[in-house]
Amino acid sequence: MLGAICGDIIGSWYEFRNIKVKDFQPLFHKGAKFTDDTVCTVAVADALVHDLDPVVTLQRWGREYWSNGGWGQRFNLWLADDNPQPYNSWGNGAAMRVSAAGLLGTSLDDALDLAHRVTVITHDHPEGLKGAQATAAAIWLARNRKNSEEIRQALVERFGYRLDMTVDEIRPGYKFTESSKDSVPQALVCALEATDFEDAVRNAVSIGGDSDTIAAIAGSVAEARFGIPDDIAAKAWSFLPVDMRSVMTALYEQAQP
Template identity: 25%
Template sequence: MDGDNARGVLLGLACGDALGRPVEFAAASEISAEYGRLDEMVGHGTWNQPAGTITDDTEQALCIARSLVEHQGFDPADVAERFVAWYESDPFDIGRMTMRTLSRLKHGDTWDEAGQHVWEQSREGQNAGNGSVMRCPPLAIPYATDWEHLVEVSRQSSQITHADPRCTYGCAILNLTVAGLLEGTSTPLRDALDYVDASAPDELVAALRPLAQGDTPGSLETSGYVVHSLQTALHDGLGCDSLEEAIVTAVNRGGDTDTIGAIAGAVAGARFGASSLPDRWLRTIGEADELETLAEQLVEVA
């Protein structure tokens, strides 16, 4: 595995998150009217934070990465504890389902109970958000060559807060795709879908299979629904000609810009490597050095 590509996963995720943060929830037309094409880290906007500020996407990915390094493997109970500590720090951006689950964890649910309880109490339309897929790519680095284990830990990492099979298998498919890219396969999404096809929800596979075959869906949605987010982010992450273009394209679509940008950035980061990220972006992200170090340590965990 190339260390530059592993670093690209974490730094690409953070850059997509930070570029999208100030325009989260804005429509593409609103972004265009204010910025033309947004390709610089800007301050204020949604959440009113300085340029280069990361959100819950990268903050939770950091929880997973730090735990993997410290424990030399995936420990879901430890990751859940780190999520709760982060939740108690009063983050400015946190998803509704994540917040409900972490509150249950804080009050005594185990890591594999809380997300299940919240999911069972959530109606369709509010039960399969993108809050677990946005943070899961660090797992793809140490488990890149052990796909059985990668599927297991990816689904468990989702189960902590997002127990819907579209979310748990969404994490598995995303991480298998990233792992394939890290290992240099030519058809990473197709290989990922083939690996989980018999088990994964039909709706998820049906949305992603055309991308794996090189087709563009009729429309790409930018909502927080996990199927939409994965379809759009994988389209840009796998299809654009550079890492910067993938992130900029994803963010300028509007909608859930930080998360779709983060997923596209992780995927394209695995393709192109951290060295192809613009220095002007990395200089604004305070966590860049730690993310780079963690990525190198995750390669060693493997």
């Protein structure tokens, strides 16, 4: 989960200022901040850790941190609605917020069920659901010591994603999109090709596009593969208010080893 938040913060500066290089400096730009991706990630974790209705937690956290911006137009309306309903979203917002499902799942099927529970309330389009479940599956598999090729094969077989491209092949022509089918596979490649956590996030930022969300997805999987270096974790933690830290602490206490 902190991996997703690291990716969100690091990628935030570049979402509308795309770069196509990996060696950007510093890793955390002075203009970096946590965005709606972090808020929604915490909201989903809050629901799963405390067995709450994810509609309630997403609306509560979203309204509390509305000013952080970045909300999609339809999700923004959903947040404000007193009777919110799924809106057939095929976007990547479900995948970027789902990491707690991969961390808390007691089995792969359980992780997929948790991902479905927190996704279908907004992203009930098949592509939106697929993106969230594929991300949760990648996290669960990585935490259970599957290597990158085993994870890649499992995701291709279960979800039908094309994951045979490389980051260098993706980068030149990749453009901004919020479509799950055109951003989740790319984010997964960034994580699976990486040599360590930082490399995964740099891969994600370097392809351009929806940088904070792609880096959040890649970061969530990379955390499960590699862990997070202490200096990067501490820097991301320093951006977060106390209420978010409390949810994260509770999640890691409950997550399967």
